[in-house]
Amino acid sequence: MHFPAQGTLLALVVAAAALAQPRPAEQKDRSVYGYTDTPVLPNQRWRVHDAARPHPRVIVPGTQSTPERPGRPPSDAIVLFHGQDLSGWTARDKQGPREPGWKVENGYLEVVPGTGHLVSQEKFGDCQLHVEWAAPTELRGAGQMRGNSGVLLMSRYEIQALDSHGNQTYADGQAASIYGQFPPLVNASRPPGQWQSFDIVFEAPRFADSQLVKPAYFTVFHNGVLMHHRQEVVGRMAHAQVGTYAPHGPEEPLMLQNHGDRVRYRNIWVRKLTGYDQP
């Protein structure tokens, strides 16, 4: 049998005794309640591990979707569509507001050509948006005429929905592009008929005295893959011209585009963004 050298044995006994000692009460409390004597963090009003720093709200996270069924939104999300009806939505076409006419069946929404864009009644500024969509399986048209729809934050700034699975179009118009401005970083499109997801973090532009003082920014994941990373937005969505900014409210409705193709949507939810240390 092997015995450790006497010096090593002593060191082990001392270490074990130290571990067995109860930690001083103050030190234990700090691990629970935080510190009051640590350095102040740069550009913050809080100390490192500050005992006075407010705790984040507790929420219940959602669940992932499967091809068969949509996941559950986080508990603090504003659910805009979860399979039932078009309550919370209105519609708009060139003539102005109108009754929403998109089809609701089997837990999804489907674009009905000629019934206008779908517009949320609730308005949003800075937000996190989750939306799932599927391009039609019937392949009609090519380029921008195949499975075209889109998610327009503030009814102006479009993340493109398009069948981009083996369907060529200009780069800044394919699925997950900031339409007419930036192509997605990669093409992670699924075939038509399969559910795809956009997870979008949007920072609304700011205006003061009718002047733009801060542009909008998009962070976008398509099917879980990063497409835009806090990308500055050039201006509102425009076709064949450079989009520009025009003043609008701090919160505006979300819009789903009716481009005449029977694109489907499901599991649409939004979380308004709050900052650190806010309730």
Ligand code: MG
């Ligand atoms: Mg579009």
